[in-house]
Amino acid sequence: xxxxxxxxxxxxxxxxxxxxxxxxxxxxxxxxxxxxxxxxxxxxxxxxxxxxxxxxxxxxxxxxxxxxxxxxxxxxxxxxxxxxxxxxxxxxxxxxxxxxxxxxxxxxxxxxxxxxxxxxxxxxxxxxxxxxxxxxxxxxxxxxxxxxxxxxxxxxxxxxxxxxxxxxxxxxxxxxxxxxxxxxxxxxxxxxxxxxxxxxxxxxxxxxxxxxxxxxxxxxxxxxxxxxxxxxxxxxxxxxxxx
Numbered sequence: 001x002x003x004x005x006x007x008x009x010x011x012x013x014x015x016x017x018x019x020x021x022x023x024x025x026x027x028x029x030x031x032x033x034x035x036x037x038x039x040x041x042x043x044x045x046x047x048x049x050x051x052x053x054x055x056x057x058x059x060x061x062x063x064x065x066x067x068x069x070x071x072x073x074x075x076x077x078x079x080x081x082x083x084x085x086x087x088x089x090x091x092x093x094x095x096x097x098x099x100x101x102x103x104x105x106x107x108x109x110x111x112x113x114x115x116x117x118x119x120x121x122x123x124x125x126x127x128x129x130x131x132x133x134x135x136x137x138x139x140x141x142x143x144x145x146x147x148x149x150x151x152x153x154x155x156x157x158x159x160x161x162x163x164x165x166x167x168x169x170x171x172x173x174x175x176x177x178x179x180x181x182x183x184x185x186x187x188x189x190x191x192x193x194x195x196x197x198x199x200x201x202x203x204x205x206x207x208x209x210x211x212x213x214x215x216x217x218x219x220x221x222x223x224x225x226x227x228x229x230x231x232x233x234x235x236x237x238x239x240x241x242x243x
């Protein structure tokens with residue numbers, strides 16, 4: 001089985017290489033952005049050329065591409081791969097991707113591109129300032145991924161590790177997306193006569209109730225949220241059809 005590994009923290013991300021080392025029982029190839037790509041969601045680069053180059057390392061075949069996580073997955077799978085890719089893992093992200101943040105997350109976006117190619121996909125994140133090392137997250141994720149693959153079912157899962165486990169080891173808990181917003185602050189800067197905005201913000205959790213991914217992570221579980229790509233409002237279609 002050949003796994004494509006990507007991330008949104010960039011080719012030098014510590015979580016990326018911890019994950020690559022942990023997947024020693026699989027054939028692994030890395031295709032990751034040249035620079036930080038947090039918050040790019042499922043963006044794809046058009047109207048400009050993207051540099052790509054081979055990265056020399058002792059772990060696996062690796063490439064870096066001057067684009068988004070989606071670009072990395074799409075370009076490698078459709079233009080570079082000599083063999084079939086069987087699954088995509090995106091991460092390990094340094095910071096949680098919970099609730100409605102999945103709509104902004106480059107980590108989730110990279111996994112989504114894999115799932116759109118009709119193969120299993122996993123987005124993996126670790127809560128900010130977590131006591132759990134990237135190596136531990138990677139080892140646990142590799143084992144969990146193997147179990148999911150052996151089930152024979154396709155999947156698109158968003159996995160988030162807590163700041164610390166509630167027990168002596170990882171406990172997985174299926175959960176739905178919560179709802180998260182931000183009190184945004186827009187900071188204006190002027191540098192050499194040019195004006196810039198910088199966005200900062202404080203988290204407001206509007207739904208962190210029992211059953212949500214936010215609640216699960218806060219309680220020390222590893223949250224697993226199954227995602228899908230159909231954003232159709234089916235109830236609206238049904239209600240209109242009944243009128």
